[in-house]
Amino acid sequence: MPLVIPEGLVVGVSGFRGRVGDPLTPELVCLLATAFGAFVKRSRDPLNDLPVDILLGRDTRTSGPVLSRAVSAGLVSVGCNVVNLGIVSTPTLMLAVENSDALGGIAVTASHNPAEWNALKLAAPEGTFLDAETMSKFLEFALSEDPPRTPSDELGAVTTDDGASARHLEAVLELPQLNLPALRSRAFKVALDCVRGAGATIMPQLLEALGCEVVGINMEMDGLFPRDPEPTAENLTELADFVRREGADIGLAVDPDVDRLSLVNENGAPIGEDLTLALASAVVLRRTPGIVVTNLSTSAIVEDVARAHAGELVRSSVGEINVARRMQLEGAVVGGEGNGGVILPNLHHTRDAPVAAALVLQHLVDEETSLSAAVGKWPAYTIVKKKISFPREALSEGYAELERQLESDGVDSADGARFCWEARRTWLHVRPSGTEPVVRLIAEAPERSEAEELIERSEEILAMVVR
Structure with a gap:
């Protein structure tokens, strides 16, 4: 049947x-x-x-x-x-x-x-x-x-x-964006957290091939995740402590299937997943200026990096395959999502944490600096997210009412509705869940209070629509 x-x-x-x-x-x-x-x-x-x-x-x-x-x-x-x-x-x-x-x-x-x-x-x-x-x-x-x-x-x-992991490792080492002698000369000390997932099949081997001293936690491949396996900043307290204790130059955390990479700086501070794509993009654009593709919910920091390196940012609907397809359409030189996923098309059109790790380390070599200094040269933004119940049949009316009351500079309707205020470097993305009757509100602004106020105001407007 x-x-x-x-x-x-x-x-x-x-x-x-x-x-x-x-x-x-x-x-x-x-x-x-x-x-x-x-x-x-x-x-x-x-x-x-x-x-x-x-x-x-x-x-x-x-x-x-x-x-x-x-x-x-x-x-x-x-x-x-x-x-x-x-x-x-x-x-x-x-x-x-x-x-x-x-x-x-x-x-x-x-x-x-x-x-x-x-x-x-x-x-x-x-x-x-x-x-x-x-x-x-x-x-x-x-x-x-x-x-x-x-x-x-x-x-x-x-x-x-x-032999698949070994072939993947060799392919990363052959990337033209990498300066292997310079990376090996830098001899980074890297604290690595593989959350007892598949990362141990490739991440330590790659880092050692790049000349790094690798110290690891949660390297066992038994699937007994010691924490929430999503590599968000709030889940990386153990890695942050480990970085400080070991005196590491950088901390790297991957998710169980190794397509996302999060970073912890040398002071033991998680820096947010959006910075992974931003720093990786800088390496690619410095060598090959062109188009960067990311989704509508990714931080403006990626756009800042693209502009600084004579690149252009193009946004797609949320979802890895949507980003990949748009990259193919635009002929993008790099892309990914703000959750720590980096796609390098001259290797393949898939989020790849080993690629992301190699590019981030290359960025620190290019800049001759630490991770905290490399991040500190860029504007700081805060993203706030909230999920609220909202009927799918009222979405069109909700988007229209948000557009009428929020008075943004423009609206992108490719995936829900994304409102932006360019001068304020602020945006709001409202999109429905694909699996439940809720909408996701994602706002970013230079100050947390601005993003929180935008979320609160949007929630009030949507509540009036279904009253």
């Missing part, structure tokens, strides 16, 4: 996530993988009768082994070959898909979500997540079709590939 989406399963552009056991069971995962394998086979060139390879990787969550086996079973049952990379970062998997003849990939990871969650993230042949159009087609297929299983003599095979 066709797939049935159970209550509680979160369906997004990149895939499916939920609490393990309910609703995310091995049986459901097997059905999802079965549908994906059949969909990939049906979508390929009809003249292509070569075996279909799907690459599989996972993070370190304790549910990873059983769910990965369920994925393999589903894919093999419809005649797909599975190449199992084992525990790898998500960007490692994506790069491997792009550089192979595989027709897709599946990452078993819930990224920064708590340990009791897991997810399937679906990759296209070019090594990016499925875009909205392809995901919609896949859902339509999965919910209406019951793919026939193949007979025993046509079942797929399962093989392993233990």
Whole structure:
């Protein structure tokens, strides 16, 4: 019978996530993988009768082994070959898909979500997540079709590939933006927090190859996250203390699947995730001026950096694949999101924490300075976020009322509504959640009080709309 989406399963552009056991069971995962394998086979060139390879990787969550086996079973049952990379970062998997003849990939990871969650993230042949159009087609297929299983003599095979992380590491070291002799001469002392996720497969090896002395915490790959695994400033107190205690030049924190990077300066102060993209962009733009793409909810600091290096900032809808697609359209030289995700297109169109780490260290070499000094030369901004209940059917009226009362310099309606006040270097982004009847309010201003007042005023306006 066709797939049935159970209550509680979160369906997004990149895939499916939920609490393990309910609703995310091995049986459901097997059905999802079965549908994906059949969909990939049906979508390929009809003249292509070569075996279909799907690459599989996972993070370190304790549910990873059983769910990965369920994925393999589903894919093999419809005649797909599975190449199992084992525990790898998500960007490692994506790069491997792009550089192979595989027709897709599946990452078993819930990224920064708590340990009791897991997810399937679906990759296209070019090594990016499925875009909205392809995901919609896949859902339509999965919910209406019951793919026939193949007979025993046509079942797929399962093989392993233990070299994907090493190939990813070599690709980063070959980036033209890096000055390896200068980096190795600087000999940074780096405090690294891998939150007991997949980061230990590549981050310490990369940093050592860049000439760094690496001291680490939470390097075990057992999935027993010692804290909230999202690498936000408030979750990095242990790393901040570790930086001070070790006298490190910089602290680096990654999320469990290693696509986001957060920074702690040499004084033990977390500096915010938006600075990761800003500093990485400076390195790229200094060498190749061009377009930077980021989403509508990312800090103005990225725009400041782009302007200072003769670059241009272009904003996209929120979501990694939306940023990646806009980068491809614009021919961007760098991009990413304000959550610590950096995309370097001359390697691949995927958020990549190893790339981000190398570029941030290169920036400190270029500037011949510390992280605190490198950040201190730029304007300081504060972002405030709030989530409020709001009916989806009233969104258009809500946006119109905000536009009427807030009197901004302009409105970008590509993803919700983004209002900006250029002279004040202040903005507000209002966008609906894709999974619940709420809207997210994100405001940024030079002073926290300004951002908080803007959030409060917007909340009052929206409340009047539904009164």
